Amino acid sequence: MTQAPQGPDDAFHVFDTTLRDGAQREGINLTVADKLTIARHLDDFGVGYIEGGWPGANPRDTEFFQRAAREIDFRHARLVAFGATRRAGVRAEDDPQVAALLASGAPVITLVAKSHDRHVELALRTTLEENLAMVRDTVAHLRAHGRRVFVDCEHFFDGYRANPGYAAQVVRTAAGAGAEVVVLCDTNGGMLPAQVGAVVRTVLADTGARLGIHAQDDTGCAVANTLAAVDAGATHVQCTANGYGERVGNANLFPVVAALELKYGRRVLPEGKLTEMTRISHAIAEVVNLTPATHQPYVGLSAFAHKAGLHASAIKVDPDLYQHIDPELVGNTMRMLVSDMAGRASVELKGKELGIELGGDRELIGRVVERVKEREARGYTYEAADASFELLLREEVAGRALRYYRVESWRAIVEDRPDGTHANEATVKLWAKGERIVATAEGNGPVNALDRALRSALERIYPQLAALRLTDYKVRILEGSRGTGSITRVLVSTGDEQGEWSTVGVAENVIAASWQALDDAYAYGLWRAGVEPLE
Numbered sequence: 215m216t217q218a219p220q221g222p223d224d225a226f227h228v229f230d231t232t233l234r235d236g237a238q239r240e241g242i243n244l245t246v247a248d249k250l251t252i253a254r255h256l257d258d259f260g261v262g263y264i265e266g267g268w269p270g271a272n273p274r275d276t277e278f279f280q281r282a283a284r285e286i287d288f289r290h291a292r293l294v295a296f297g298a299t300r301r302a303g304v305r306a307e308d309d310p311q312v313a314a315l316l317a318s319g320a321p322v323i324t325l326v327a328k329s330h331d332r333h334v335e336l337a338l339r340t341t342l343e344e345n346l347a348m349v350r351d352t353v354a355h356l357r358a359h360g361r362r363v364f365v366d367c368e369h370f371f372d373g374y375r376a377n378p379g380y381a382a383q384v385v386r387t388a389a390g391a392g393a394e395v396v397v398l399c400d401t402n403g404g405m406l407p408a409q410v411g412a413v414v415r416t417v418l419a420d421t422g423a424r425l426g427i428h429a430q431d432d433t434g435c436a437v438a439n440t441l442a443a444v445d446a447g448a449t450h451v452q453c454t455a456n457g458y459g460e461r462v463g464n465a466n467l468f469p470v471v472a473a474l475e476l477k478y479g480r481r482v483l484p485e486g487k488l489t490e491m492t493r494i495s496h497a498i499a500e501v502v503n504l505t506p507a508t509h510q511p512y513v514g515l516s517a518f519a520h521k522a523g524l525h526a527s528a529i530k531v532d533p534d535l536y537q538h539i540d541p542e543l544v545g546n547t548m549r550m551l552v553s554d555m556a557g558r559a560s561v562e563l564k565g566k567e568l569g570i571e572l573g574g575d576r577e578l579i580g581r582v583v584e585r586v587k588e589r590e591a592r593g594y595t596y597e598a599a600d601a602s603f604e605l606l607l608r609e610e611v612a613g614r615a616l617r618y619y620r621v622e623s624w625r626a627i628v629e630d631r632p633d634g635t636h637a638n639e640a641t642v643k644l645w646a647k648g649e650r651i652v653a654t655a656e657g658n659g660p661v662n663a664l665d666r667a668l669r670s671a672l673e674r675i676y677p678q679l680a681a682l683r684l685t686d687y688k689v690r691i692l693e694g695s696r697g698t699g700s701i702t703r704v705l706v707s708t709g710d711e712q713g714e715w716s717t718v719g720v721a722e723n724v725i726a727a728s729w730q731a732l733d734d735a736y737a738y739g740l741w742r743a744g745v746e747p748l749e
């Protein structure tokens with residue numbers, strides 16, 4: 215492991231704790247290999263510090279530090295080990311947990327220390343003086359072994375409200391013993407931005423220590439609290455990728471970094487790395503095995519997705535009119551959503567996104583808007599069915615159906631057997647290229663049988679269908695109060711080697727809705743593959 219000389223601005227630290235506090239989120243369970251992969255992504259993104267875990271607390275974190283030292287050539291970040299101050303009544307040099315921090319080989323160590331008098335008395339069960347000695351001795355011991363030390367003051371804001379004198383004394387003690395940064399933690403996450411700003415400003419003036427901020431998100435204000443602390447003079451921000459963390463999470467690294475770079479004009483990442491943000495956010499979500507949050511600021515799929523017709527009409531003139539930044543700055547893209555809230559401008563911009571030039575044809579565009587609104591009123595949804603919308607648009611432009619077969623009829627049968635099992639069988643009767651084709655197939659359900667019958671009917675004429683896979687199938691009942699007579703919406707996702715697309719079908723009968731969605735899915739797949747539709 216080599217250590218990067220300096221971050222882009224070492225006077226300001228972007229400190230990531232995804233691998234330590236992020237891993238405390240319910241549902242995240244990282245292997246050592248996962249942690250190494252995330253560390254590489256974070257280093258590639260350009261954060262200054264990566265807190266890798268608590269060596270000595272569990273074998274996985276201990277192994278992570280050993281392997282990171284051997285396997286990662288950090289280009290931007292310094293690796294940080296996390297641990298607690300020495301135990302009460304034990305010398306720092308005799309405390310095995312402190313020894314494990316040194317043994318990790320990490321050049322920087324974050325020590326968690328108590329700064330709330332009640333926690334000292336109830337959780338540590340020791341005196342306020344001994345707690346100060348625990349902070350002083352542990353920092354000094356680690357400094358004497360050549361390590362840089364940051365101190366996380368747990369429950370600082372609550373502690374400061376209860377006993378400001380003592381909380382400030384912990385800060386002075388840590389800084390006096392050689393801690394480079396003293397991090398004020400909103401451990402219970404109950405603070406609001408104005409409170410955080412006021413406390414940081416006062417403590418900075420009182421102690422003169424370099425201050426950092428660690429904000430949990432229990433009020434939904436972790437990012438705002440982090441920025442309020444920066445406004446008040448904090449120069450070290452602790453965050454996690456996608457806001458993962460204990461309970462509801464921590465300050466989300468991505469909006470914090472974007473705000474610092476784009477709103478404050480402070481360069482905290484290496485040149486050109488901000489545009490990697492969306493990719494890195496999604497890559498980390500994949501490693502932790504959580505679906506990327508679509509509505510996450512800056513990096514979410516919906517962060518620059520526009521649905522309202524009025525927004526689209528202004529965006530057509532200038533995207534800045536409804537966007538706070540250019541999405542490309544953070545590696546995201548603008549998208550137009552077409553739905554019953556769309557107007558002409560939405561359809562025109564969506565056409566442009568799909569590479570379909572509508573040439574400002576008001577009549578054609580108006581027809582598309584009307585069809586979308588009329589069909590959405592019947593239960594279709596085009597924002598979730600991009601391929602069905604594209605077919606609708608292309609059919610209006612072409613003035614004819616873009617289809618590959620004519621349906622004479624189809625049927626699906628479910629046979630209930632005395633032994634409790636079911637047999638599912640479907641038959642399709644189609645016309646394609648002048649031929650009448652009849653095919654029957656069985657399946658594990660009626661829709662599966664229908665899909666197999668359709669493929670078996672068409673694969674000889676359209677061998678391109680063999681490359682298509684159904685990847686998802688969703689059913690939603692739209693008018694629940696009508697019970698079995700409700701309208702059913704089916705969304706089908708289909709993929710080939712190049713990508714995926716979604717199609718929609720709506721009917722009172724779930725199999726008929728599924729048929730429509732399959733019909734669009736295969737028409738779109740064949741069109742993508744460059745197959746000429748029937749005249």
Ligand SMILES: CC(=O)SCCNC(=O)CCNC(=O)[C@H](O)C(C)(C)COP(=O)(O)OP(=O)(O)OC[C@H]1O[C@@H](n2cnc3c(N)ncnc32)[C@H](O)[C@@H]1OP(=O)(O)O
Pocket residue numbers: 235268270271272298299300301302326327328337338339348368401460
């Ligand atoms: C706010 C935060 O998120 S801080 C990070 C918290 N992260 C974690 O706890 C995850 C990793 N933790 C662990 O694996 C375990 O808790 C360990 C290995 C650290 C400790 O395990 P154990 O020795 O079994 O102790 P246990 O977890 O029950 O209690 C923690 C002990 O640390 C002590 N302690 C808590 N904070 C501190 C501190 N800042 N300095 C010194 N000791 C501390 C507690 O008083 C308690 O002592 P006790 O054993 O005398 O009662």
Ligand SMILES: CC(=O)C(=O)O
Pocket residue numbers: 235326366367368369399400401402428430
């Ligand atoms: C240190 C830490 O994670 C906290 O106080 O929340």
